[in-house]
Amino acid sequence: MKQTYKSALRRTRDPAFLQSYFSGVGIDIGAGSDPLSAYTHLFPKVRRVLAWDKEHGDAIHMNGVPAEAFDFVHASNCLEHLANPAQALARWLEIIKPGGYLVLTVPDEDLYEKSVWPSQFNAEHEVSFTIHKPYRAMPASFNLLDLVSDVARIASCERIALIREHYDEEQPHLDQTLHGAAECAIEVVLRKRPAPSLARMLEAIQLAGSASEAVARCEDALALYPYRFETYHRANHELLRWNRTDALEALWAACVRRLPNEYLPRLYKALGLITLGKLNEGFQQREALWSMIPWHQRTTVQPPDCAAWKGESLQHKSIVIWSEFGLGDEIFFLRFARILREQCGAAQVSVVCQAPLVDLFRKSAAAATICSVDEAHALAPHDYWVYPHDIPAWLSLDIDRLPNVVPYLRAPGEGSSFVMPGNRSALKVGVVFKGAPTHENDRSRSLPSLAILESLFALDDVEFYVLQKGQGEEQAAEYATRFANVHDLGPGLHTFRETANAVDALDLLISVDTSITNLAGAMGKPVWLMLPRYGDWRWLFVREDSPWYPSARLFRQTGDGWPEVVERIRDALLRLRDSTA
DSSP: OOHHHHHHHHHTTOHHIIIIISOEEEEEETOTTSOGGGGGGGOTTEEEEEEEOGGGOOTTTOTTOOTTOEEEEEEESOGGGOSOHHHHHHHHHHTEEEEEEEEEEEEBTTTTTTTOSSOSSOTTOOOEEESOOSSOOSTTEEEHHHHHHHTTTTEEEEEEEEEOTTOOTTOTTSOTTSSTTOOOEEEEEEEEOOOOOHHHHHHHHHTOOSHHHHHHHHHHHHHHOTTOHHHHHHHHHHHHHTTOGGGHHHHHHHHHHHSTTOHHHHHHHHHHHHHTTOHHHHHHHHHHHHTTSOGGGTOSSOOOSSEEOSSOOOBTOEEEEOOOSOHHHHHHHTHHHHHHHHTSOBSEEEEEEOHHHHHHHHHTTOSSEEEEGGGGGGOOOOSEEEOGGGGGGGSOOOTTSOOOOOOOOOOOOSOOOOOOOSOTTSEEEEEEOOOOTTSTTHHHHSOSOGGGGHHHHTOTTEEEEEOOOSTTHHHHHHHHHHOTTEEEOGGGOOSHHHHHHHHHTOSEEEEESSHHHHHHHHHTOOEEEEEOSSOOGGGOSSOSBOSSOTTEEEEEOOSSOHHHHHHHHHHHHHHHHHHHO
């Protein structure tokens, strides 16, 4: 076949390749067994050519290759093997220096593919190419003029040509590239324009001084780098910073359109819809995405051998809600046990949950049967099973008219191993300042130190009870020795039942987003939640209340970090203390 060899011989007759296109240091993407480096002696201005093939990594993302690293990129018969050629082109242009060249060769869908799809000559071809047609002739056909136009802001097109050297018109149904000197290809040469790097553009977005400036800079970055997830992610954060939530749905829809085969764009689009209050649409999109995930990535025990519930009638049927993800998630979704029973008519609702929650769930009589994941094998047969996160995909939910099921957990009231110390007539406020360090957003959701809350501890007539477990326990113990009104309850809390009793004894819980927040909310206990600017979907984007937990009040970061949040909480706490004195 030797397509690079054939094109190299042809290009030696072209002064543009000898003097401009092949000059300096290049990278040969999809080099294979016929690398451009074997023919660099034919091009006097080439200093070195590196090879990039399957063993080096994915050709679309080119992980580890820095921006503006090469004078030219060569890709011969590679792009047709990639599911998203537009994304690959954009990435390949990133690694070229301004003024450098992308030299691209792809098989023509008429000359090479013979207008037949899937390819009859190479089953590994993901897509086909034509220079331009006013219609899609084949199912996975791309117009190269459209792809070139798509990157026009960052590259000019120096040439685009159909190469049919030594092609025999008398043998149109043969793969003429296998033997002889025939080329059946489209050759494209793009020249990189001077353009700011992605890193610089993302930094510029972050430095915007107004909403209009931030939006404009987001639009500029998306125009130059529309195939990089990082661009959308930063734009998302900055639009939230300026309360431009109206632009978020379109942002993630565009991301999915550009990166249709990637997981994160689809996940963020689904979560964005949920956080905007579009519950059914968002949960349905997430269910479709997560339905492809193996069970062991969602739960610790394999779901039962019965039908997965997809919204079928539950009249006179039994269903089990299966354990999934974190403790806070299982507390949050326990509300649906009652909803499935009372509103969907299920004859029996059972719940499989993580072991620390079993006793509390049973004491609250939330479902007919509550068992731990370790006991799940002994569960009686059910008609259906369902993951908690999938339930809202099959129910008609209005964010402003959610079913009134709170409280659905209650303090057991017995077996508490702690005593509430301090001034009994003072306001009793619980504190949780860190979540589990394994959480993907823990760096943003947890407070860096208990010192951030010192202005609260200085208040008179308020007793603080730190309910911290795990991360942060040492700080809680230290502060209990420094402040007379700070008490460390963590060592006495060994179960969720004991924690529920402690929460029940409080007037208020102030907490970061962790499982105890969901516990207090499910009990109907007043809870003030400290949130980063971009938090979990259940807290929505801008609301100060929670339709999921009517007793919750939300204090979000607005740009000045945690100190500003704590100052607002301090003012609210003063008003609460004075009103209850």
